[in-house]
Amino acid sequence: MTLDLDTIPDSDAPASGGPGIALSDLPSVRPGRRGVLKGVALSGMTLGATALTWGSAAAPAVAETSPSGLDGWDRNDCSDAYPRGYREQRDNTGQYRNIAGACFGGSAIGSDNCDADGWHRADSVGSTTYRPVSGSCSGKNAWKWTVDGVTYRCSDGRTTEPVFWIWTRSYLSICRAAV
Incomplete structure (x- = not known):
C-alpha cells in the first residue's frame, strides 16, 4: 500500500492552548496532519539534496606556477587584461607556425621562445638573451588559450639581441606551448 498525502484526513481535534498575549491579535491557524507531513517530506528532500552536493564540490582552482616561480592563469583566458578576448596571431617562429594562432602580442x-617545461625561456644563446616577464596579462606571466580543441600556454618574455656591434634591440616575445 502506498502513502498518498491527499488521502490523509485533517485532524478536527480542538487546539490545546491559545496564542500568547503577543500573538493574541493574529488569527489562530492549526496545521493539519497533511501539512506537517508535507513539511517533513520537503525538509528531508532538502537535506538529502544538500548532502549530495557536499561530496561533489569541485576543488578550488589554483593558478599554475612555473618551475622558476612565474605565475600563470588557471583558466583559458586573460579576461582581466583582454575582457573581450583578442584576435589570435599566427606564430612566426617554431613548430606551430603553420597552424591557427593562439597567442597575442609580441x-x-x-x-622557439620556450624552455623544456613550456614556459618562456630564461637563458642566452650567443649574444641573444631571453627573459620571462610578468605584467602583460594583469601581472601574470602566462595564460592559456584553446584553439581547435588544443590548449596552449602563452608565456610572456623579452628577447634582447644585437643589431649592430654597439646597439641591441629588445622586444616582447611569446612562448607558445601545448599543455
Missing part, C-alpha cells in the same frame, strides 16, 4: 611568437 614580435616573436612561437615555440
Whole structure:
C-alpha cells in the first residue's frame, strides 16, 4: 500500500492552548496532519539534496606556477587584461607556425621562445638573451588559450639581441606551448 498525502484526513481535534498575549491579535491557524507531513517530506528532500552536493564540490582552482616561480592563469583566458578576448596571431617562429594562432602580442611568437617545461625561456644563446616577464596579462606571466580543441600556454618574455656591434634591440616575445 502506498502513502498518498491527499488521502490523509485533517485532524478536527480542538487546539490545546491559545496564542500568547503577543500573538493574541493574529488569527489562530492549526496545521493539519497533511501539512506537517508535507513539511517533513520537503525538509528531508532538502537535506538529502544538500548532502549530495557536499561530496561533489569541485576543488578550488589554483593558478599554475612555473618551475622558476612565474605565475600563470588557471583558466583559458586573460579576461582581466583582454575582457573581450583578442584576435589570435599566427606564430612566426617554431613548430606551430603553420597552424591557427593562439597567442597575442609580441614580435616573436612561437615555440622557439620556450624552455623544456613550456614556459618562456630564461637563458642566452650567443649574444641573444631571453627573459620571462610578468605584467602583460594583469601581472601574470602566462595564460592559456584553446584553439581547435588544443590548449596552449602563452608565456610572456623579452628577447634582447644585437643589431649592430654597439646597439641591441629588445622586444616582447611569446612562448607558445601545448599543455
